[in-house]
Amino acid sequence: MPGLASKRRIPVSQPGMADPHQLFDDTSSTQSRGYGAQRAPGGLGYPAASATPQAAFLADPVSNMAMAYGSSLAAQGKELVDKNIDRFIPVTKLKYYFAVDTMYVGRKLGLLFFPYLHQDWEVQYQQDTPVAPRFDVNAPDLYIPAMAFITYVLVAGLALGTQDRFSPDLLGLQASSALAWLTLEVVAILLSLYLVTVNTDLTTIDLVAFLGYKYVGMIGGVLMGLLFGKIGYYLVLGWCCVAIFVFMIRTLRLKILAEAAAEGVPVRGARNQLRMYLTMAVAAAQPLLMYWLTFHLVR
Amino acid sequence: MLAAMKNRKSILELGIHFDHIRQKTWTVLNPMKPADGSIINETDLTGPILFCIALEATLLLAGKVQFGYVYGMSAIGCLVIHALLNLMSSSGVSYGCVASVLGYCLLPMVILSGCAMFFSLQGTFGTVSSLVIIGWCSLSASKIFIAALHMEGQQLLVAYPCALLYGLFALLTIF
Numbered sequence: 003m004p005g006l007a008s009k010r011r012i013p014v015s016q017p018g019m020a021d022p023h024q025l026f027d028d029t030s031s032t033q034s035r036g037y038g039a040q041r042a043p044g045g046l047g048y049p050a051a052s053a054t055p056q057a058a059f060l061a062d063p064v065s066n067m068a069m070a071y072g073s074s075l076a077a078q079g080k081e082l083v084d085k086n087i088d089r090f091i092p093v094t095k096l097k098y099y100f101a102v103d104t105m106y107v108g109r110k111l112g113l114l115f116f117p118y119l120h121q122d123w124e125v126q127y128q129q130d131t132p133v134a135p136r137f138d139v140n141a142p143d144l145y146i147p148a149m150a151f152i153t154y155v156l157v158a159g160l161a162l163g164t165q166d167r168f169s170p171d172l173l174g175l176q177a178s179s180a181l182a183w184l185t186l187e188v189v190a191i192l193l194s195l196y197l198v199t200v201n202t203d204l205t206t207i208d209l210v211a212f213l214g215y216k217y218v219g220m221i222g223g224v225l226m227g228l229l230f231g232k233i234g235y236y237l238v239l240g241w242c243c244v245a246i247f248v249f250m251i252r253t254l255r256l257k258i259l260a261e262a263a264a265e266g267v268p269v270r271g272a273r274n275q276l277r278m279y280l281t282m283a284v285a286a287a288q289p290l291l292m293y294w295l296t297f298h299l300v301r
Numbered sequence: 302m303l304a305a306m307k308n309r310k311s312i313l314e315l316g317i318h319f320d321h322i323r324q325k326t327w328t329v330l331n332p333m334k335p336a337d338g339s340i341i342n343e344t345d346l347t348g349p350i351l352f353c354i355a356l357e358a359t360l361l362l363a364g365k366v367q368f369g370y371v372y373g374m375s376a377i378g379c380l381v382i383h384a385l386l387n388l389m390s391s392s393g394v395s396y397g398c399v400a401s402v403l404g405y406c407l408l409p410m411v412i413l414s415g416c417a418m419f420f421s422l423q424g425t426f427g428t429v430s431s432l433v434i435i436g437w438c439s440l441s442a443s444k445i446f447i448a449a450l451h452m453e454g455q456q457l458l459v460a461y462p463c464a465l466l467y468g469l470f471a472l473l474t475i476f
Binding site for chain 1: 381385387388389453454455456457458461462465468469
Protein backbone atom coordinates (compact mmCIF):
# COMPACT_ATOMS: atom_id res chain seq x y z
CA MET A 3 0.00 0.00 0.00
CA PRO A 4 1.86 3.13 -1.16
CA GLY A 5 0.00 5.28 1.33
CA LEU A 6 1.50 3.51 4.32
CA ALA A 7 5.03 3.39 2.93
CA SER A 8 5.29 7.09 2.29
CA LYS A 9 3.82 7.86 5.66
CA ARG A 10 6.90 6.49 7.33
CA ARG A 11 9.16 8.84 5.42
CA ILE A 12 9.91 12.19 7.01
CA PRO A 13 7.92 14.68 4.95
CA VAL A 14 10.20 17.26 3.40
CA SER A 15 8.57 20.62 3.01
CA GLN A 16 10.01 22.53 0.12
CA PRO A 17 9.76 26.26 0.06
CA GLY A 18 8.41 27.75 -3.11
CA MET A 19 6.44 24.63 -4.02
CA ALA A 20 2.92 24.96 -5.28
CA ASP A 21 -0.02 23.91 -3.17
CA PRO A 22 -0.09 20.09 -3.24
CA HIS A 23 -3.83 20.21 -3.78
CA GLN A 24 -3.33 21.50 -7.28
CA LEU A 25 -1.42 18.42 -8.36
CA PHE A 26 -3.83 15.98 -6.80
CA ASP A 27 -7.42 15.87 -7.94
CA ASP A 28 -9.17 15.57 -4.64
CA THR A 29 -12.35 13.58 -5.07
CA SER A 30 -12.16 11.84 -1.73
CA SER A 31 -14.03 14.31 0.50
CA THR A 32 -17.12 14.48 -1.70
CA GLN A 33 -17.36 10.83 -2.51
CA SER A 34 -15.88 8.93 0.37
CA ARG A 35 -19.36 8.37 1.82
CA GLY A 36 -21.03 7.61 -1.48
CA TYR A 37 -21.18 4.49 -3.60
CA GLY A 38 -17.89 2.81 -4.26
CA ALA A 39 -18.88 2.71 -7.93
CA GLN A 40 -17.50 6.12 -8.71
CA ARG A 41 -14.24 5.72 -6.87
CA ALA A 42 -12.20 3.97 -9.49
CA PRO A 43 -8.75 4.42 -7.98
CA GLY A 44 -10.07 4.14 -4.47
CA GLY A 45 -11.82 0.84 -4.98
CA LEU A 46 -9.53 -1.90 -3.88
CA GLY A 47 -7.78 -1.62 -0.55
CA TYR A 48 -7.06 2.08 -0.66
CA PRO A 49 -9.39 3.63 1.91
CA ALA A 50 -10.53 7.13 1.11
CA ALA A 51 -9.51 9.93 3.46
CA SER A 52 -9.76 13.67 3.29
CA ALA A 53 -6.88 15.43 1.58
CA THR A 54 -5.80 17.83 4.32
CA PRO A 55 -3.99 15.37 6.61
CA GLN A 56 -2.30 13.94 3.53
CA ALA A 57 -0.69 17.28 2.79
CA ALA A 58 2.35 16.19 4.76
CA PHE A 59 3.22 13.18 2.65
CA LEU A 60 2.02 14.78 -0.56
CA ALA A 61 4.62 17.47 -0.16
CA ASP A 62 7.04 15.17 -1.94
CA PRO A 63 6.60 16.03 -5.65
CA VAL A 64 7.51 12.58 -6.97
CA SER A 65 4.82 10.86 -4.99
CA ASN A 66 2.42 13.60 -6.09
CA MET A 67 3.07 12.95 -9.73
CA ALA A 68 2.96 9.23 -9.25
CA MET A 69 -0.42 9.47 -7.53
CA ALA A 70 -1.85 11.80 -10.17
CA TYR A 71 -0.58 9.56 -12.96
CA GLY A 72 -1.79 6.43 -11.24
CA SER A 73 -5.24 7.75 -10.55
CA SER A 74 -5.66 9.10 -14.10
CA LEU A 75 -4.49 5.79 -15.53
CA ALA A 76 -6.93 3.86 -13.38
CA ALA A 77 -9.77 6.19 -14.36
CA GLN A 78 -8.90 5.82 -18.04
CA GLY A 79 -8.72 2.07 -17.73
CA LYS A 80 -12.11 1.91 -16.07
CA GLU A 81 -13.61 4.12 -18.81
CA LEU A 82 -12.15 1.91 -21.49
CA VAL A 83 -13.53 -1.25 -19.90
CA ASP A 84 -16.95 0.31 -19.40
CA LYS A 85 -17.09 1.55 -22.98
CA ASN A 86 -16.02 -1.73 -24.53
CA ILE A 87 -17.78 -4.18 -22.31
CA ASP A 88 -21.08 -3.20 -23.85
CA ARG A 89 -19.74 -4.13 -27.25
CA PHE A 90 -18.91 -7.71 -26.28
CA ILE A 91 -21.48 -8.45 -23.63
CA PRO A 92 -24.93 -6.90 -24.10
CA VAL A 93 -25.38 -6.01 -20.47
CA THR A 94 -28.87 -4.49 -20.71
CA LYS A 95 -30.19 -7.49 -22.61
CA LEU A 96 -28.64 -9.82 -20.06
CA LYS A 97 -30.28 -7.94 -17.20
CA TYR A 98 -33.67 -9.07 -18.49
CA TYR A 99 -32.65 -12.67 -18.02
CA PHE A 100 -31.55 -12.09 -14.45
CA ALA A 101 -34.70 -10.27 -13.32
CA VAL A 102 -35.84 -13.25 -11.30
CA ASP A 103 -37.06 -13.82 -7.81
CA THR A 104 -37.24 -16.80 -5.50
CA MET A 105 -40.82 -17.74 -6.38
CA TYR A 106 -39.98 -17.88 -10.09
CA VAL A 107 -36.93 -20.04 -9.48
CA GLY A 108 -38.90 -22.40 -7.30
CA ARG A 109 -41.70 -22.77 -9.84
CA LYS A 110 -39.30 -23.17 -12.75
CA LEU A 111 -37.34 -25.88 -10.97
CA GLY A 112 -40.61 -27.65 -10.27
CA LEU A 113 -41.45 -27.35 -13.96
CA LEU A 114 -38.10 -28.79 -14.96
CA PHE A 115 -38.66 -31.88 -12.86
CA PHE A 116 -42.38 -32.26 -13.51
CA PRO A 117 -43.62 -30.55 -16.67
CA TYR A 118 -46.58 -32.85 -17.27
CA LEU A 119 -49.35 -30.90 -15.61
CA HIS A 120 -48.49 -27.41 -16.83
CA GLN A 121 -51.03 -26.20 -19.36
CA ASP A 122 -50.11 -22.82 -20.73
CA TRP A 123 -46.59 -22.56 -22.13
CA GLU A 124 -46.89 -19.20 -23.89
CA VAL A 125 -44.80 -16.28 -22.71
CA GLN A 126 -46.92 -13.26 -21.95
CA TYR A 127 -46.14 -10.09 -23.83
CA GLN A 128 -46.48 -6.54 -22.71
CA GLN A 129 -46.50 -4.04 -25.59
CA ASP A 130 -44.32 -6.10 -27.89
CA THR A 131 -41.69 -7.00 -25.34
CA PRO A 132 -41.81 -10.23 -23.42
CA VAL A 133 -42.55 -9.90 -19.76
CA ALA A 134 -39.66 -10.30 -17.30
CA PRO A 135 -39.14 -13.78 -15.84
CA ARG A 136 -40.27 -12.49 -12.47
CA PHE A 137 -43.82 -12.22 -13.72
CA ASP A 138 -44.16 -15.21 -16.00
CA VAL A 139 -42.91 -18.68 -15.27
CA ASN A 140 -42.66 -19.50 -18.98
CA ALA A 141 -40.06 -16.85 -19.73
CA PRO A 142 -36.48 -18.09 -20.08
CA ASP A 143 -33.89 -16.87 -17.60
CA LEU A 144 -30.15 -17.18 -17.25
CA TYR A 145 -29.89 -17.41 -13.46
CA ILE A 146 -30.85 -21.09 -13.28
CA PRO A 147 -28.59 -22.22 -16.16
CA ALA A 148 -25.62 -20.22 -14.85
CA MET A 149 -25.99 -21.47 -11.27
CA ALA A 150 -26.66 -25.00 -12.52
CA PHE A 151 -23.51 -24.95 -14.61
CA ILE A 152 -21.35 -23.76 -11.70
CA THR A 153 -22.96 -26.29 -9.36
CA TYR A 154 -22.42 -29.03 -11.93
CA VAL A 155 -18.69 -28.23 -12.10
CA LEU A 156 -18.45 -28.26 -8.29
CA VAL A 157 -20.46 -31.47 -7.95
CA ALA A 158 -18.27 -33.05 -10.63
CA GLY A 159 -15.26 -32.06 -8.54
CA LEU A 160 -16.89 -33.62 -5.50
CA ALA A 161 -17.66 -36.83 -7.39
CA LEU A 162 -14.12 -37.04 -8.69
CA GLY A 163 -12.89 -36.39 -5.16
CA THR A 164 -14.79 -39.34 -3.75
CA GLN A 165 -13.22 -41.51 -6.45
CA ASP A 166 -9.80 -40.14 -5.47
CA ARG A 167 -9.35 -38.77 -8.94
CA PHE A 168 -9.57 -35.12 -7.98
CA SER A 169 -7.10 -32.47 -9.05
CA PRO A 170 -7.81 -28.79 -9.75
CA ASP A 171 -6.88 -29.05 -13.42
CA LEU A 172 -9.32 -31.92 -13.87
CA LEU A 173 -12.00 -29.58 -12.60
CA GLY A 174 -10.99 -27.01 -15.17
CA LEU A 175 -11.10 -29.74 -17.82
CA GLN A 176 -14.64 -30.71 -16.78
CA ALA A 177 -15.78 -27.10 -16.91
CA SER A 178 -14.26 -26.38 -20.29
CA SER A 179 -15.54 -29.58 -21.87
CA ALA A 180 -19.10 -28.86 -20.67
CA LEU A 181 -18.80 -25.33 -22.00
CA ALA A 182 -17.47 -26.63 -25.32
CA TRP A 183 -20.42 -29.02 -25.69
CA LEU A 184 -22.82 -26.16 -24.93
CA THR A 185 -21.21 -23.95 -27.57
CA LEU A 186 -21.33 -26.78 -30.11
CA GLU A 187 -25.01 -27.35 -29.40
CA VAL A 188 -25.87 -23.66 -29.77
CA VAL A 189 -23.96 -23.37 -33.04
CA ALA A 190 -25.50 -26.56 -34.45
CA ILE A 191 -29.03 -25.47 -33.60
CA LEU A 192 -28.53 -21.96 -34.95
CA LEU A 193 -27.13 -23.44 -38.15
CA SER A 194 -30.04 -25.79 -38.60
CA LEU A 195 -32.52 -23.03 -37.87
CA TYR A 196 -30.84 -20.98 -40.56
CA LEU A 197 -30.90 -23.85 -43.04
CA VAL A 198 -34.55 -24.62 -42.43
CA THR A 199 -35.28 -20.87 -42.78
CA VAL A 200 -37.44 -20.61 -39.75
CA ASN A 201 -38.64 -17.18 -38.76
CA THR A 202 -38.60 -17.27 -35.03
CA ASP A 203 -38.00 -14.79 -32.30
CA LEU A 204 -35.69 -17.30 -30.64
CA THR A 205 -32.60 -15.28 -29.83
CA THR A 206 -29.19 -16.81 -29.14
CA ILE A 207 -29.42 -15.97 -25.44
CA ASP A 208 -32.86 -17.64 -25.25
CA LEU A 209 -31.34 -20.73 -26.80
CA VAL A 210 -28.44 -20.74 -24.35
CA ALA A 211 -30.97 -20.43 -21.52
CA PHE A 212 -33.06 -23.38 -22.75
CA LEU A 213 -30.02 -25.54 -23.35
CA GLY A 214 -28.70 -24.69 -19.90
CA TYR A 215 -31.72 -26.13 -18.15
CA LYS A 216 -30.49 -29.68 -18.57
CA TYR A 217 -27.69 -29.08 -16.05
CA VAL A 218 -30.30 -29.13 -13.29
CA GLY A 219 -31.21 -32.71 -14.12
CA MET A 220 -27.54 -33.65 -14.41
CA ILE A 221 -26.81 -32.31 -10.95
CA GLY A 222 -29.75 -34.27 -9.52
CA GLY A 223 -28.55 -37.45 -11.18
CA VAL A 224 -24.95 -37.12 -10.01
CA LEU A 225 -25.97 -36.27 -6.43
CA MET A 226 -28.27 -39.29 -6.26
CA GLY A 227 -25.50 -41.37 -7.76
CA LEU A 228 -23.14 -40.19 -5.01
CA LEU A 229 -25.66 -41.00 -2.29
CA PHE A 230 -27.23 -44.20 -3.57
CA GLY A 231 -24.90 -45.64 -6.18
CA LYS A 232 -25.58 -46.53 -9.78
CA ILE A 233 -29.24 -47.49 -9.25
CA GLY A 234 -30.07 -44.07 -7.82
CA TYR A 235 -28.15 -42.39 -10.61
CA TYR A 236 -29.96 -44.23 -13.39
CA LEU A 237 -33.37 -43.77 -11.83
CA VAL A 238 -33.05 -40.02 -11.28
CA LEU A 239 -31.27 -39.44 -14.57
CA GLY A 240 -33.95 -41.37 -16.43
CA TRP A 241 -36.69 -39.32 -14.79
CA CYS A 242 -34.90 -36.04 -15.53
CA CYS A 243 -34.20 -37.06 -19.13
CA VAL A 244 -37.86 -37.71 -19.84
CA ALA A 245 -38.85 -34.52 -18.04
CA ILE A 246 -36.41 -32.35 -19.96
CA PHE A 247 -37.46 -33.99 -23.24
CA VAL A 248 -41.08 -33.05 -22.62
CA PHE A 249 -40.11 -29.59 -21.38
CA MET A 250 -38.03 -28.84 -24.46
CA ILE A 251 -40.65 -30.10 -26.88
CA ARG A 252 -43.38 -28.05 -25.29
CA THR A 253 -41.26 -24.91 -25.07
CA LEU A 254 -39.61 -25.09 -28.48
CA ARG A 255 -42.81 -26.06 -30.23
CA LEU A 256 -44.15 -22.60 -29.58
CA LYS A 257 -41.02 -20.95 -30.82
CA ILE A 258 -40.04 -22.96 -33.86
CA LEU A 259 -43.20 -24.39 -35.29
CA ALA A 260 -45.67 -22.24 -37.14
CA GLU A 261 -48.55 -20.94 -35.11
CA ALA A 262 -51.14 -23.29 -36.47
CA ALA A 263 -49.11 -26.37 -35.69
CA ALA A 264 -48.35 -25.09 -32.22
CA GLU A 265 -52.01 -25.05 -31.36
CA GLY A 266 -52.20 -28.74 -32.09
CA VAL A 267 -53.82 -28.62 -35.51
CA PRO A 268 -51.77 -30.88 -37.76
CA VAL A 269 -50.65 -28.84 -40.74
CA ARG A 270 -49.44 -30.55 -43.85
CA GLY A 271 -46.43 -29.44 -45.74
CA ALA A 272 -42.82 -30.36 -45.85
CA ARG A 273 -41.82 -27.20 -44.05
CA ASN A 274 -43.73 -27.91 -40.90
CA GLN A 275 -42.61 -31.52 -40.94
CA LEU A 276 -39.02 -30.35 -41.12
CA ARG A 277 -39.56 -27.99 -38.21
CA MET A 278 -41.17 -30.78 -36.21
CA TYR A 279 -38.17 -33.01 -36.83
CA LEU A 280 -35.84 -30.19 -35.82
CA THR A 281 -37.68 -29.66 -32.55
CA MET A 282 -37.62 -33.38 -31.82
CA ALA A 283 -33.92 -33.59 -32.66
CA VAL A 284 -33.07 -30.74 -30.29
CA ALA A 285 -35.17 -32.25 -27.54
CA ALA A 286 -33.68 -35.72 -28.07
CA ALA A 287 -30.12 -34.36 -27.94
CA GLN A 288 -30.67 -33.21 -24.36
CA PRO A 289 -30.95 -36.63 -22.66
CA LEU A 290 -28.03 -37.90 -24.72
CA LEU A 291 -25.81 -35.06 -23.60
CA MET A 292 -27.01 -35.41 -20.03
CA TYR A 293 -25.85 -39.01 -20.00
CA TRP A 294 -22.62 -38.31 -21.86
CA LEU A 295 -21.50 -35.59 -19.47
CA THR A 296 -22.24 -37.48 -16.26
CA PHE A 297 -21.71 -41.21 -16.65
CA HIS A 298 -17.98 -41.05 -15.98
CA LEU A 299 -18.64 -39.31 -12.67
CA VAL A 300 -20.58 -42.13 -11.10
CA ARG A 301 -18.87 -45.44 -10.55
CA MET B 302 0.21 10.89 25.36
CA LEU B 303 0.68 13.16 22.37
CA ALA B 304 2.24 10.30 20.44
CA ALA B 305 -0.80 8.13 21.17
CA MET B 306 -3.12 10.87 19.99
CA LYS B 307 -1.05 11.31 16.83
CA ASN B 308 -1.20 7.56 16.17
CA ARG B 309 -4.94 7.54 16.60
CA LYS B 310 -5.25 10.47 14.23
CA SER B 311 -3.10 8.77 11.62
CA ILE B 312 -5.23 5.62 11.76
CA LEU B 313 -8.35 7.69 11.24
CA GLU B 314 -6.64 9.43 8.33
CA LEU B 315 -6.32 6.05 6.66
CA GLY B 316 -10.08 5.81 6.76
CA ILE B 317 -10.25 3.00 9.27
CA HIS B 318 -13.27 3.59 11.43
CA PHE B 319 -13.22 1.11 14.26
CA ASP B 320 -16.83 1.60 15.24
CA HIS B 321 -17.96 0.84 11.69
CA ILE B 322 -15.86 -2.30 11.67
CA ARG B 323 -17.38 -3.33 14.98
CA GLN B 324 -20.89 -2.57 13.71
CA LYS B 325 -20.40 -4.62 10.57
CA THR B 326 -18.90 -7.50 12.56
CA TRP B 327 -21.93 -7.56 14.85
CA THR B 328 -24.24 -7.53 11.81
CA VAL B 329 -22.44 -10.62 10.52
CA LEU B 330 -22.43 -12.39 13.86
CA ASN B 331 -26.15 -11.87 14.34
CA PRO B 332 -27.87 -13.22 11.25
CA MET B 333 -31.36 -12.48 12.50
CA LYS B 334 -30.85 -8.76 12.89
CA PRO B 335 -31.73 -6.68 9.78
CA ALA B 336 -28.77 -4.90 8.23
CA ASP B 337 -28.32 -1.18 7.84
CA GLY B 338 -27.69 -0.41 4.18
CA SER B 339 -25.79 2.84 4.60
CA ILE B 340 -22.71 1.56 6.41
CA ILE B 341 -22.25 -1.15 3.84
CA ASN B 342 -21.57 1.27 1.03
CA GLU B 343 -18.13 2.09 2.31
CA THR B 344 -15.47 0.08 0.58
CA ASP B 345 -13.55 -1.02 3.62
CA LEU B 346 -11.14 -3.88 3.23
CA THR B 347 -9.49 -3.69 6.64
CA GLY B 348 -11.87 -6.10 8.34
CA PRO B 349 -11.86 -8.62 5.48
CA ILE B 350 -8.07 -8.66 5.26
CA LEU B 351 -7.91 -9.22 9.01
CA PHE B 352 -10.35 -12.12 8.77
CA CYS B 353 -8.47 -13.62 5.82
CA ILE B 354 -5.23 -13.51 7.79
CA ALA B 355 -7.00 -15.04 10.80
CA LEU B 356 -8.37 -17.83 8.56
CA GLU B 357 -4.95 -18.56 7.13
CA ALA B 358 -3.40 -18.52 10.60
CA THR B 359 -5.90 -21.05 11.91
CA LEU B 360 -5.45 -23.19 8.80
CA LEU B 361 -1.70 -23.08 9.30
CA LEU B 362 -2.05 -24.07 12.95
CA ALA B 363 -4.20 -26.98 11.86
CA GLY B 364 -1.44 -28.06 9.52
CA LYS B 365 -2.74 -27.07 6.12
CA VAL B 366 -0.58 -24.78 4.03
CA GLN B 367 -2.90 -23.69 1.26
CA PHE B 368 -2.61 -19.91 1.03
CA GLY B 369 -2.62 -19.79 -2.75
CA TYR B 370 -5.95 -21.57 -2.93
CA VAL B 371 -7.53 -19.15 -0.45
CA TYR B 372 -6.50 -16.10 -2.46
CA GLY B 373 -7.34 -17.65 -5.83
CA MET B 374 -10.74 -18.90 -4.78
CA SER B 375 -11.70 -15.67 -3.09
CA ALA B 376 -10.69 -13.59 -6.11
CA ILE B 377 -12.59 -15.72 -8.60
CA GLY B 378 -15.58 -16.06 -6.30
CA CYS B 379 -15.72 -12.30 -5.74
CA LEU B 380 -15.59 -11.70 -9.50
CA VAL B 381 -18.43 -14.10 -10.21
CA ILE B 382 -20.64 -12.70 -7.44
CA HIS B 383 -19.82 -9.15 -8.54
CA ALA B 384 -20.95 -9.95 -12.09
CA LEU B 385 -24.08 -11.69 -10.84
CA LEU B 386 -25.08 -8.86 -8.50
CA ASN B 387 -24.54 -6.28 -11.21
CA LEU B 388 -26.85 -8.21 -13.49
CA MET B 389 -29.48 -8.93 -10.86
CA SER B 390 -29.81 -5.58 -9.16
CA SER B 391 -31.14 -2.39 -10.67
CA SER B 392 -28.27 -0.33 -9.28
CA GLY B 393 -24.72 -1.47 -9.86
CA VAL B 394 -22.22 -2.45 -7.25
CA SER B 395 -18.46 -2.01 -7.21
CA TYR B 396 -15.97 -4.81 -6.86
CA GLY B 397 -14.58 -3.36 -3.65
CA CYS B 398 -18.00 -3.37 -2.02
CA VAL B 399 -18.55 -7.03 -2.93
CA ALA B 400 -15.09 -8.02 -1.71
CA SER B 401 -15.66 -6.13 1.52
CA VAL B 402 -19.01 -7.76 2.31
CA LEU B 403 -17.82 -11.25 1.40
CA GLY B 404 -14.73 -10.76 3.51
CA TYR B 405 -16.73 -9.71 6.55
CA CYS B 406 -19.00 -12.70 6.26
CA LEU B 407 -15.94 -14.95 6.30
CA LEU B 408 -15.82 -14.54 10.08
CA PRO B 409 -17.88 -17.64 10.98
CA MET B 410 -15.58 -19.66 8.70
CA VAL B 411 -12.65 -18.51 10.86
CA ILE B 412 -14.51 -19.93 13.86
CA LEU B 413 -14.96 -23.24 12.00
CA SER B 414 -11.30 -23.53 11.10
CA GLY B 415 -10.46 -22.61 14.68
CA CYS B 416 -12.46 -25.66 15.76
CA ALA B 417 -10.63 -27.72 13.12
CA MET B 418 -7.44 -27.11 15.08
CA PHE B 419 -8.73 -29.07 18.03
CA PHE B 420 -10.67 -31.93 16.50
CA SER B 421 -11.01 -33.35 13.00
CA LEU B 422 -14.09 -32.30 11.07
CA GLN B 423 -14.42 -35.34 8.89
CA GLY B 424 -17.17 -37.04 10.85
CA THR B 425 -20.91 -36.44 10.96
CA PHE B 426 -20.55 -33.67 13.52
CA GLY B 427 -18.00 -31.96 11.29
CA THR B 428 -20.26 -32.14 8.26
CA VAL B 429 -23.29 -30.83 10.16
CA SER B 430 -21.36 -27.98 11.77
CA SER B 431 -19.79 -26.94 8.48
CA LEU B 432 -23.21 -26.93 6.80
CA VAL B 433 -24.53 -24.74 9.62
CA ILE B 434 -21.57 -22.36 9.31
CA ILE B 435 -21.94 -22.17 5.52
CA GLY B 436 -25.61 -21.35 5.95
CA TRP B 437 -24.76 -18.71 8.53
CA CYS B 438 -22.13 -17.04 6.31
CA SER B 439 -24.27 -17.00 3.21
CA LEU B 440 -27.39 -15.77 5.00
CA SER B 441 -25.45 -12.86 6.50
CA ALA B 442 -23.84 -11.99 3.18
CA SER B 443 -27.14 -12.12 1.30
CA LYS B 444 -28.86 -10.10 4.03
CA ILE B 445 -26.25 -7.35 3.70
CA PHE B 446 -26.39 -7.36 -0.10
CA ILE B 447 -30.18 -7.19 -0.12
CA ALA B 448 -30.16 -4.27 2.29
CA ALA B 449 -27.47 -2.37 0.40
CA LEU B 450 -28.84 -2.90 -3.11
CA HIS B 451 -32.59 -2.76 -2.37
CA MET B 452 -33.34 -6.08 -4.01
CA GLU B 453 -36.66 -7.68 -3.22
CA GLY B 454 -37.54 -11.32 -2.95
CA GLN B 455 -34.07 -12.41 -3.98
CA GLN B 456 -32.40 -13.23 -0.70
CA LEU B 457 -32.20 -16.97 -1.31
CA LEU B 458 -31.05 -16.35 -4.88
CA VAL B 459 -28.15 -14.22 -3.65
CA ALA B 460 -27.46 -16.62 -0.78
CA TYR B 461 -26.98 -19.62 -3.11
CA PRO B 462 -23.81 -18.49 -4.94
CA CYS B 463 -22.41 -17.17 -1.64
CA ALA B 464 -23.11 -20.61 -0.15
CA LEU B 465 -21.20 -22.23 -3.03
CA LEU B 466 -18.24 -19.94 -2.39
CA TYR B 467 -18.22 -20.51 1.36
CA GLY B 468 -18.71 -24.22 0.69
CA LEU B 469 -15.40 -24.18 -1.16
CA PHE B 470 -13.75 -22.52 1.82
CA ALA B 471 -15.27 -25.12 4.11
CA LEU B 472 -13.91 -27.90 1.91
CA LEU B 473 -10.50 -26.30 2.24
CA THR B 474 -10.91 -26.28 6.02
CA ILE B 475 -12.10 -29.86 6.29
CA PHE B 476 -9.79 -31.63 3.85
